[in-house]
Amino acid sequence: MAQREPIGSEGSEDNGFCFARDATTIVMFRVVAAHKVAIDFRDKLLATTQLGKRFVRHYEKNQSELLSVARKDRKLFEDCVNAWVAVAPFVNDMLAPPAGGNKNSKDIDRFSKEDHAVWVGLIGRFRSGSKSKTFLKVLDELEPELGRYVGLSAAEAVQRLRSYRQGK
Numbered sequence: 001m002a003q004r005e006p007i008g009s010e011g012s013e014d015n016g017f018c019f020a021r022d023a024t025t026i027v028m029f030r031v032v033a034a035h036k037v038a039i040d041f042r043d044k045l046l047a048t049t050q051l052g053k054r055f056v057r058h059y060e061k062n063q064s065e066l067l068s069v070a071r072k073d074r075k076l077f078e079d080c081v082n083a084w085v086a087v088a089p090f091v092n093d094m095l096a097p098p099a100g101g102n103k104n105s106k107d108i109d110r111f112s113k114e115d116h117a118v119w120v121g122l123i124g125r126f127r128s129g130s131k132s133k134t135f136l137k138v139l140d141e142l143e144p145e146l147g148r149y150v151g152l153s154a155a156e157a158v159q160r161l162r163s164y165r166q167g168k
Contacts, residue, residue, distance in 0.1 A: 038088070041091050087119075090115070093155075
């Protein structure tokens, strides 16, 4: 039986450097970090607010439909990952505001119109891929809710989320 080289040394002629492997590793680390932010966002922020609890319940109830739609459209799945990775730093700031809050207001990250447009586009794609009335109703509620956070800093978004009152 032929002896195998250690993992990570295959196809490498320059002491273990492999562009494809290293680039993939970087992407995986970013996705894992963004996934941790998502879990912390759900457990440490959403689960502590009235509106957040409702959306967590919606997610749990409709998770199979969400995954079913995403499985049918690999590009949708990829675009969701990319959108989440892009917004994860903002969400992370919602969880733990950066130290030294003396930043100039124009230097503070905000939930931009562009971020919002990406998420609205994703919601539309989920809507067009589903026939579930329950899931579609959740998307109809989620889309305008996201619009309430456009232009807000992370701290302002947390304040708005915590001050939510049903019916407003």
